[in-house]
Amino acid sequence: QSALTQSRSVSGSPGQSVTISCTGTSSDVGDYNYVSWYQQHPGKAPKLMIYDVSKRPSGVPDRFSGSKSGNTASLTISGLQGEDEADYYCCSYAGSYSLVVFGGGTKLTVL
Amino acid sequence: QLQLQESGPGLVKPSETLSLTCTVSGASISSSNFYWGCIRQPPGKGLEWIGSISYSGYTYYNPSLKSRVAISVDTSKNQFSLKLTSVTAADTAVYYCARMAVYWFFDLWGRGTLVAVSS
Numbered sequence: 074q075s076a077l078t079q080s081r082s083v084s085g086s087p088g089q090s091v092t093i094s095c096t097g098t099s100s101d102v103g104d105y106n107y108v109s110w111y112q113q114h115p116g117k118a119p120k121l122m123i124y125d126v127s128k129r130p131s132g133v134p135d136r137f138s139g140s141k142s143g144n145t146a147s148l149t150i151s152g153l154q155g156e157d158e159a160d161y162y163c164c165s166y167a168g169s170y171s172l173v174v175f176g177g178g179t180k181l182t183v184l
Numbered sequence: 185q186l187q188l189q190e191s192g193p194g195l196v197k198p199s200e201t202l203s204l205t206c207t208v209s210g211a212s213i214s215s216s217n218f219y220w221g222c223i224r225q226p227p228g229k230g231l232e233w234i235g236s237i238s239y240s241g242y243t244y245y246n247p248s249l250k251s252r253v254a255i256s257v258d259t260s261k262n263q264f265s266l267k268l269t270s271v272t273a274a275d276t277a278v279y280y281c282a283r284m285a286v287y288w289f290f291d292l293w294g295r296g297t298l299v300a301v302s303s
Contacts, residue, residue: 109289111231118280118296119231124289162231166288172244173221173233173288 076174077102077163084182090151093179095163096144101174103144107166110139110148113178114159122161123148150181158183186210188281188294195300196275202268202299206281213262214239219284220264222255224277225296232277236284237264271301 078096085091095102095110102108108126111119121130123139126146136151146165150157163176192204206220213220221236235245237255245253249268257264268275278298282290 107288111290118293119290120293121289121291124285124291125287130291164231164233164289171247173236173246175231175233178230 076167076171077165077176079161079163079176079179081177082180082182084184085150085153086184087153087155089153090149091153091181093148093150093161093163093181095146095148095165095176097146097165097167097174098144101144101165101167101171102141102146104168105166106141108139108141108146109164110137110146111162111164112157112159113162119162153183155183157181186283186292188283188292190279190281190294190297192279192297192299194298195302196271197303198272198301199270202266202271202275202279202301204266204268204279204281204297204299206264206266206294208262208264208283212259213257213264214259217286219244219286220257221282221284221290222266223280223282223290223293224275225280226274226277234266234268234279273301275299276301 110123113119126141127139167174189207219236222234252269254267278296280296281294283292
């Protein structure tokens with residue numbers, strides 16, 4: 074069982090928006106603004122999409138955005154495209170004991 | 185352009201030690217702005233952070249693996265290495281090397297290498 078809870082799957086049609094949630098606790102997501110999101114296509118390495126809750130690395134489209142409220146972080150993808158179909162993982166700093174925790178992943182299907 | 189490349193045995197016997205080497209190319213591993221991390225992913229499952237190391241050798245480990253893990257760094261070779269002892273089938277996974285920024289996110293990843301534990 075992963076430390077952070079994500080829904081197993083989400084889907085949307087091209088052009089629509091989807092939101093993927095990541096629920097932690099007051100010891101990780103709720104206590105630190107160190108949430109990151111990764112996109113992983115089948116057979117490929119994960120790719121950083123969002124860091125520090127809402128910052129985008131250079132080269133990541135602005136269709137990807139991140140936010141946080143309380144113990145839940147969210148990744149929103151607007152203007153869905155076929156290439157967005159992938160697994161998405163959240164990650165958070167969890168303090169000086171657990172340090173780094175990942176979510177179980179959410180499979181995004183573009184219909 | 186910075187790249188990370190994992191190299192490992194592919195197959196390890198139960199109870200033995202898994203050894204993985206991560207080679208960094210295109211930049212020096214000796215940067216105070218970054219740590220270097222190991223993450224694994226069992227087939228069909230999610231990501232699990234194993235541990236991270238600074239260029240000076242300061243380490244952080246996942247508490248659930250800490251008793252079996254050691255990560256070391258060799259700045260002369262621009263490499264860092266993972267050792268995982270007493271492996272079982274549950275340690276079968278794709279093992280990734282990644283660069284970890286000081287604020288706990290992984291901005292560059294290697295392609296990963298599959299390590300199977302089987303007799």
